[in-house]
């Protein structure tokens with residue numbers, strides 16, 4: 001047999017072998033059993049998740065000599081021809097390159113006179129949303145008077161761009177993107193059959209890069225085999241795919257835990273020397289911090305962590321080095337750094353600053369102690385008892401009363417407990433809220449969040465339901481600046497500087513969770529999306545110059561700024577005071 005690429009060679013031949021699409025395969029199997037196969041199907045979903053494969057299995061099921069049967073035999077002529085791609089019963093048309101009316105007319109002629117033999121033709125229209133209007137109309141006519149023994153499968157990555165009239169005449173199945181676990185499991189099976197030895201780290205990198213597409217995962221495996229041979233080590237795959245080595249991430253975490261600026265800067269130096277992409281490193285560091293944070297909050301075996309079982313103990317161990325608040329802070333500092341890297345020239349400087357902030361965030365003395373120091377004017381150690389007393393004095397007496405939030409950048413840090421206490425909404429009456437770098441106090445007071453089409457109470461209820469379900473996601477949502485419900489669409493707004501939060505939420509899993517929770521709270525099905533505020537709205541939301549000046553004059557604030565070497569980036573006013 002001639003050489004076949006892995007993805008083709010291991011194309012599933014039965015419904016059972018199709019990974020992760022049980023909702024589709026079960027329904028199709030039932031339809032076949034009950035002789036209720038529809039004339040037209042829409043198979044939607046991302047690239048490489050099994051749409052074409054499912055259509056071919058359907059064709060086999062309908063045409064097997066033992067059939068129609070949900071379990072085609074795989075050995076009869078028909079099954080073998082379909083598997084080999086030589087069957088005349090399966091007509092595959094790429095609508096992207098055959099968009100026109102002529103092709104559809106041709107197709108109609110082709111299917112009109114299907115021989116009365118007991119065979120069913122399956123017409124697969126790939127990328128069906130690309131058909132021209134005319135061609136769609138012609139197709140529609142066919143669907144209105146469907147020829148016997150013809151099943152149309154319209155495969156598309158953009159079902160919303162299919163004509164409504166076509167949609168309404170078809171049964172729609174959505175193929176979901178595959179999870180990290182599903183992809184690694186399949187990779188593992190295939191690696192065994194192909195007698196490839198693949199290190200767990202390499203497997204994880206491939207599965208992650210595939211982003212839900214099994215075809216992409218298998219193509220990457222193919223590339224890895226071409227590059228490494230039958231033994232596929234972690235470091236080579238990372239080199240091949242340009243992924244940051246895992247030990248660099250471990251080194252970063254080690255440097256932070258040890259409070260070693262030297263080691264952190266050394267990393268940047270090495271990357272620069274090796275000509276690596278610094279933004280890429282920052283992204284990987286964010287992903288890693290996110291994993292540690294989730295491990296800390298939900299446990300290292302959480303499904304939300306994209307890692308193989310072998311990698312999890314190391315993640316658990318690293319996560320245990322820090323508190324949840326530490327990790328949240330690191331995560332946010334890195335998000336901010338990513339933003340800087342994206343927008344500003346000189347990535348090296350910004351990455352260095354970001355890593356230094358990480359180091360500082362981990363080793364700064366608790367804010368309470370420092371505040372006590374500032375208050376007493378006497379530098380040096382204080383017992384935590386006096387510190388606590390001092391901080392409560394601050395809360396009672398600190399001027400000026402109008403300020404809700406003040407954000408220091410770059411290097412100010414707070415003791416986790418202190419930062420939580422200060423930022424806690426239950427103490428919204430407090431005069432001053434100091435937060436950690438990049439960590440703005442959550443906009444959860446009613447005054448600062450815009451809503452439209454939905455009430456503040458509903459938003460609060462949704463937020464707390466999200467928080468209850470997944471703390472991490474709850475935290476992201478806390479940074480929203482507005483909520484808008486229009487029709488069935490629920491839009492969650494973020495100000496432009498919080499773009500990274502919006503991007504995190506835009507992932508498939510978070511969106512799905514928020515959608516489920518929101519639909520539940522609102523009592524009806526909604527779609528959810530994350531949006532950025534317009535720049536004008538963001539400007540209006542930020543504090544006035546005057547307020548800022550007032551705050552800058554404040555002696556306590558000034559001494560804090562000196563002490564921490566920070567600067568005020570944002571001052572916001574509470575419109576209503578208690």
Ligand SMILES: Nc1ncnc2c1ncn2[C@@H]1O[C@H](COP(=O)(O)OP(=O)(O)OP(=O)(O)O)[C@@H](O)[C@H]1O
Pocket residue numbers: 006007008009010011012017018019020021045046047048049050051052053054126155157186214215216218
């Ligand atoms: N759900 C799945 N289970 C097992 N293998 C899969 C699955 N999805 C994809 N594959 C693998 O990926 C290859 C391509 O899949 P397929 O052609 O069905 O994807 P598709 O959804 O039609 O993608 P596209 O939108 O790009 O046409 C298959 O040959 C198979 O090896």
Ligand SMILES: [Mg+2]
Pocket residue numbers: 051052053126155
């Ligand atoms: Mg396809």
Ligand SMILES: [Zn+2]
Pocket residue numbers: 063064065066072073074075076077078079080
């Ligand atoms: Zn058969």
